[in-house]
Amino acid sequence: MKHDAHTRLVLAGLTVVFVTLGVCFWAQLWARPEPVRPNPLVDPAFLETATWRKSYTDLIRAKADLSDFDCYGCHEKKNPPKLRYDDQHQLVVPEEHSDIVMGHGKHGRNNNCYNCHDEQNLLQLAARDGRALKLEDSVPLCGSCHGPTYRDWEAGVHGRTSGYWDRSKGPSTRQLCVNCHNPHSPKFPGRKPAPAPIPLRPAATAPAVQPKP
Numbered sequence: 001m002k003h004d005a006h007t008r009l010v011l012a013g014l015t016v017v018f019v020t021l022g023v024c025f026w027a028q029l030w031a032r033p034e035p036v037r038p039n040p041l042v043d044p045a046f047l048e049t050a051t052w053r054k055s056y057t058d059l060i061r062a063k064a065d066l067s068d069f070d071c072y073g074c075h076e077k078k079n080p081p082k083l084r085y086d087d088q089h090q091l092v093v094p095e096e097h098s099d100i101v102m103g104h105g106k107h108g109r110n111n112n113c114y115n116c117h118d119e120q121n122l123l124q125l126a127a128r129d130g131r132a133l134k135l136e137d138s139v140p141l142c143g144s145c146h147g148p149t150y151r152d153w154e155a156g157v158h159g160r161t162s163g164y165w166d167r168s169k170g171p172s173t174r175q176l177c178v179n180c181h182n183p184h185s186p187k188f189p190g191r192k193p194a195p196a197p198i199p200l201r202p203a204a205t206a207p208a209v210q211p212k213p
Helices: 002-026 056-061 139-143 147-155
Strands: 124-126 132-134 161-163 172-174
Touching: 139 147
Parallel strands: none
Antiparallel strands: 124 132, 161 172
């Protein structure tokens, strides 16, 4: 009888202990997890796959309004516009074209509109080798001066190629120079970097390193 009473007492004690532990774990009295921080939403611009500017070719494909490119809507045919320069030999951009910033090349070497535009036909481009090119066919014009970059572009090293590497699975699209570079001021604009990955736990603070005496 004494043995049975002792057993019942031990079992009752263990029951109380386990019930107490269960209540403590349920109440998260120990190792309480940190509150989950809400993740900030990512700017949708970082998910955009379009280039930062549209080329004349893109506008043609989109059947957009091309009236801004109709030079002879304002200029007279067979009467090329006269270029004016200031006392520093910098091109004076007419007020009608105040949105154009001339910054192609250093030291004002390329501040002549007719370095690229056909003086006798404003609806054409003039390559360095004398070829007349349509406005939508500007890549050979760029390549006539930027030979190494043009070869890299042809090889797919320079610029951006979208689509499939395996042509059997789908098409591949190579962006034009003017999809990334403004022809009048081709320096590529800076872009805001994408946010860093959000860690699941706060980063551990590294101990400060004491300078050696």
